[in-house]
Amino acid sequence: MQNLIRKNILKLSPYIPGKPIDEVKRELGLKQVIKLASNENPLGSSARAVRAIKKALSQINRYPDGNSFYLKKALAAQLGIAAQNLIIGNGSDELIDIIIKTFVGDKEEILTADTTFLEYKIVSCVNDRKVVTVPLKNFRYDLAGMAKKINKRTKVVFIANPNNPTGTYVDRFEVAEFLKRIPKNVIVVFDEAYELFVDAKDFPQTLGRIDQNNIIILKTFSKAFGLAGLRVGYAVARPELVRYMEKARQPFNVNYLAQVAAAAAVSDKKFLEDTRRTVLKGKQYLYAALEKLGINYVPSVANFILIEVACEGTYIFKEMLKYGVIVRDMKEYGLNNFIRVTIATMRENRKFISVLRKVMNK
Ligand SMILES: Cc1ncc(COP(=O)(O)O)c(C=O)c1O
Known part of the structure; x- marks a missing residue:
């Protein structure tokens, strides 16, 4: 066997x-x-999302829109970005997989912290990719220590900010220093699943950096929006990066009810x-x-x-x-x-x- x-x-x-x-x-x-x-x-969950699902129930005999047009439109308006900056996933879990499939080649490596969201390691392992980890310092990501670990094989860095399971965060000064030390051929993923709960003034505004850096920001509807059972998350990045990630995605990865509910919840x-x-x-x-x-x-x-x-x-x-x-x-x-x-x-x-x-x- x-x-x-x-x-x-x-x-x-x-x-x-x-x-x-x-x-x-x-x-x-x-x-x-x-x-x-x-x-x-x-x-x-948001009552708006529940109402939208009820209204959409009569249409579940149809395949969903593979491009999640209306959800992207709602998110783009809310975030002040273009629809081309967005890719929607079956939870941000799926986007972690898409990122690894799109960017990390055979001999290339993934860098992250040792005590962080376990999916980075699991999905890397399923895709047969090596993960290098750096210990947390005082329960926080050690970005300076991680920058030192970047080598020619490093391709994608995952930073959960805030971190799960510690609830700590890296601030905008640490992130700015870190990004200065990142080579052009490395992609940095900021997984901000819990960002909507943060009330710290020095939390980094990563959205403003997507044009200058090879940055991908991950967000989810599972936490603050209360839609974990529907499985929907999204990534924000330069259109050039998004275009290639779209190629690695299943054609109907986000179901119709998830799309309408998330689109309704965005503005609640x-x-x-x-x-x-x-x-x-x-x-x-x-x-x-x-x-x-x-x-x-x-x-x-x-x-x-x-x-x-x-x-x-x-x-x-x-x-x-x-x-x-x-x-x-x-x-x-x-x-x-x-x-x-x-x-x-x-x-x-x-x-x-x-x-x-x-x-x-x-
Ligand atoms: C840091 C982090 N990223 C991503 C996820 C996955 O979220 P989703 O439900 O969108 O797949 C979680 C879920 O616990 C998480 O803690």
Whole structure:
């Protein structure tokens, strides 16, 4: 059997997603379960998006527009860029794959941090491409250290900003310094899945740089827009780069309902504001509660918090499941004494703290 399978697939550890609510209910016989494991939106989805889907249901016998014309139009207007700067993906996950397929050749390499979004490594491995990693410094991407690691084979650099799972960010000064040191034949990807939660003034404005640099910015509708179940994300770059990425994309990669919902959600400022306010308020509550319990955490600009537990994170994860609270075990990230929790509604945040207190005192 083993000789049927490509070597890189044999050695691959698959991505382990946050446990779904129904699975936990089924397995543990629980009625009430809250999921704080995948950085989803606690408020649900934009009502505009839901209305748009209902209206579009009668047309799902047709293939979607492969070019996502109306979604690109809505995004271009919102971001002040041209439609030609945009490519839409089946989640930003798919765009990571498209980027590697489009730009990274046989003997070329991918550079990223050692503790970051796992898909960069997994998708590189599926595509049989080598990944070089640089350790985080104090839970943050070490851009100076990464610049030193660039060599003739480096082709694409992935920077999650803010970083998942740490919630930290690199600022505009660090990014400006880093980009000065990047050769012309290297592409830098800024994965900004959590950018809409950031309230730091020195967060880099990468959009303004796409014309001068080989930069690709990744964004998603899965987090602040609350559309994770639909799978839709986008990349912004120079039209010359986008054109080639379009060639590596499946013709109907983004389904019709995802396109109409995302197009409707783009301009839903009120939903975004409500989401941001909920996350900021929840964060202050969680910080204070954790401090009161004497539990260390990494301050976060995103909608989740990395928490240090005084024992195996896997133990805390499993114990919390018994109380119907799903957090994320950080073992697969190499952070054995940590869990990651998504900031949610106040009711859910309180439940998380009360269960964490019980489990830590056991
Ligand atoms: C940093 C980062 N990038 C990308 C993604 C994937 O997002 P999407 O749902 O758009 O595929 C995630 C999801 O958790 C993420 O944390």
